[in-house]
Amino acid sequence: MHVMEEHLFVYxxxxxxxHDRNTDEIIMSEMLANQYFMxxxxxxxxxxxxxxxxxxxxxxxxxxxxxxxxxxxGQVIDAWKIFVxxxxxxxxxxxxxxxxxxxxxxxxxxxxxxNGVIKNQNNADYYLTSGMIWLYCxxxxxxxxxxxxxxxDPQNQTIAGTxxxxxxxxxxxxxxxxxxxxxxx
Numbered sequence: 001m002h003v004m005e006e007h008l009f010v011y012x013x014x015x016x017x018x019h020d021r022n023t024d025e026i027i028m029s030e031m032l033a034n035q036y037f038m039x040x041x042x043x044x045x046x047x048x049x050x051x052x053x054x055x056x057x058x059x060x061x062x063x064x065x066x067x068x069x070x071x072x073x074g075q076v077i078d079a080w081k082i083f084v085x086x087x088x089x090x091x092x093x094x095x096x097x098x099x100x101x102x103x104x105x106x107x108x109x110x111x112x113x114x115n116g117v118i119k120n121q122n123n124a125d126y127y128l129t130s131g132m133i134w135l136y137c138x139x140x141x142x143x144x145x146x147x148x149x150x151x152x153d154p155q156n157q158t159i160a161g162t163x164x165x166x167x168x169x170x171x172x173x174x175x176x177x178x179x180x181x182x183x184x185x
Contacts, residue, residue, distance in 0.1 A: 030062065037065050038103045042072040060086060060093050061102075067132060068105060076125045080158075083132045087162050091169045094135050106136035124152040128159075139170050 033048035046069035049062050063086050070079035086094060099107050110133060127149035134142035143166055150159045 030057075030059075033062070034065075037069070040105065042069040045069050046073060060090060064094055064097065064136075068109075068136075071109070071129055071132060076129055079132060080128055083135075084158055084162055087135075087165050091135075091165050095139050095169065095173075097136055099137065104136055106133050109133045110137050124149045127152065135166065139166055139173075143167060143170065 029048050030052055033045045033052065036042075036045035036048065046066065049066040049069060052059070052062050053066065063082050067079045067083050067086070070076070070082070097104055127145045131142045131144075131146035131149060134145055143163060146159060146163050146166070150156060150163060153159065
C-alpha cells in the first residue's frame with residue numbers, strides 16, 4: 001500500500017470512529033430525552049430535544065414531542081413554528097400518533113382544556129394551543145380551535161394555510177383512526 005493511500009485509509013477509519021461516537025451520542029441523548037418526556041419532565045426533555053434539532057436531527061417523533069414540551073412550558077410561538085412545519089411536511093404523522101404507544105400526554109391535556117385548567121381562553125394563543133393539542137387526538141376539533149384562532153387574527157396566512165392542510169386531509173381521509181375515541185371524553 002502506498003504511503004498516501006495508507007494515510008487516507010487511517011483517516012477514513014478515524015472518521016468512521018468519530019461518526020460512530022457521534023451517532024451513539026445522538027441515540028443516547030434522544031433516549032434520555034424520551035425518558036424525561038415519559039416522566040413528564042418537559043423542561044429537561046425540551047433541552048435535549050432542542051440539542052438534537054440543533055445537531056440537524058429532523059426526526060418527526062422528536063419534533064412532535066418538542067411541540068408538546070413547548071406547550072407545557074408556555075412557549076406557544078416556538079411550538080407553533082414546529083407544528084406548522086410538521087403539518088406541512090406530514091400532517092398524517094401527528095393525526096395517526098397513538099396516545100398510548102407513543103406515550104402522548106395529549107388526552108390529559110385535552111381533559112385539562114375541557115375543565116378550564118388551562119386559562120386565557122379568549123386569546124389566539126389559547127386557540128392555537130388547543131388546535132395543536134387536539135390534532136394529536138381529533139383532527140376535526142383541532143380545526144375548530146384553529147378556525148377560532150383565525151377569527152381573532154384573520155390576516156394570519158400561516159394559520160389559514162395550516163387549516164387548509166388539515167382540512168384537506170380530513171376531507172380526503174376515509175378513516176381518521178382514533179378521532180372519535182378521544183372526543184368522547
